[in-house]
Amino acid sequence: MNVYVFPNLDKQNCREVTTEACRILDNEKVNIFMEERYCKAFDKLDFIHFADEVKCIQTSDFIAVIGGDGTILKCADAASVYNKPILGVNCGRLGFMASLEHTELDRLKALCKGEYTLSRRMLLKIEIIPLNGEPLVFSALNDVVISKCDDCKIADFEVSKSGQVISSIRADGVIFSTATGATAYSMSAGGPIIEPEMECIEFTQICSHSLFDRSMVLSPESVISVKCRCNYNSHSVVNVDGNIVYRLSGDDCVKISKSPLRLNIIDIAGGSFFTSVNKKLMRPLKGFSEEI
Structure with a gap:
């Protein structure tokens, strides 16, 4: 061995x-x-x-x-x-x-x-599509977080699934996690704990300026698109498993879906x-x- x-x-x-x-x-x-x-x-x-x-x-x-x-x-x-x-x-x-x-x-x-035994875990595929430039692709075991920077006072997020808007909110950010990541940042932001072998995408809002800020658990077949608009001359960032990977502009789009990759964790x-x-x-x- x-x-x-x-x-x-x-x-x-x-x-x-x-x-x-x-x-x-x-x-x-x-x-x-x-x-x-x-x-x-x-x-x-x-x-x-x-x-x-x-x-x-x-x-x-x-x-x-x-x-x-x-x-x-x-x-x-x-x-x-x-x-x-x-x-x-x-x-x-x-x-x-x-x-x-x-x-x-x-x-x-x-x-x-x-x-x-082996615990088989789902990963997320994150595709960042700039207005100008080639798409960037990342994988996440825990989560992808899209949040406003310190230079941003107000951020508006539009979240769509298969072209249909499911949430349009003003917030500090949004979290999309796997079941594995449900006990990480998502839980701290009020999301539920999910048995880690489940395949799903959990959507949790960060400090939403709304009376409705409940988490949503979406099917693993979901293809989610996120756009963020900040106040003038400010920015938002994409954070994948704790690492900032991209600084968004207003016309960029982030797509989240189930990755074809899996991770086996030994128990x-x-x-x-x-x-x-x-x-x-x-x-x-x-x-x-x-x-x-």
Whole structure:
């Protein structure tokens, strides 16, 4: 078995957790691959094969992501393109997509024995169509957010499905998420929690100037078009999975639909999503200085 280990060393204790995880996998006769940029950080682990990112992905049977949900999002695009399952080990605060907490590394032995299930997740396809220029295409595991910039006082959004306007609102922004992303920004903006294997597109408004600001759950076959108009000489931006990818002008259009790509997330613990909801949403978060 070959494993591509992708750590986020900006996370507290991630280096120690990664070292322990690699030792466990090595004891289970697993071949471990890691990007060359981590060579100095893990130079004492002489059993690790260091290579470029593409070789690491192509060679691996799955990807072990050690960090938080944001770290998983960084790997999601490449993992879906190469059809490689992701195992998340949480060193962050919430970790809804992670199957294991950093205190549960012994369960990696079950992975090597094939004792796990796969959670198949839908992705969004985002197509930005400028008035002048070639379209830009992105994929999102969590969400796409279209929101006004700081230089914009007022933003009007028109949301259409198959040519029919379903919402025309004044707001700070709009969120379109997958079921996986329902526990992220959309939930913070008042959207519902959705079982992550469901295929749908959730539409949530951000600080809408309206008496009707309920979220909508649309079918996965929906093709959604969004236009945004701001006050004079101001702008809005498109944010895909936490990254600003484009600055919109008034005549640009953003289309959102189901991506042909899918992402498989490894679940060792069994029912880890509902465990996360019960443990991490049904109680207050600890202080910033305390470990989650």
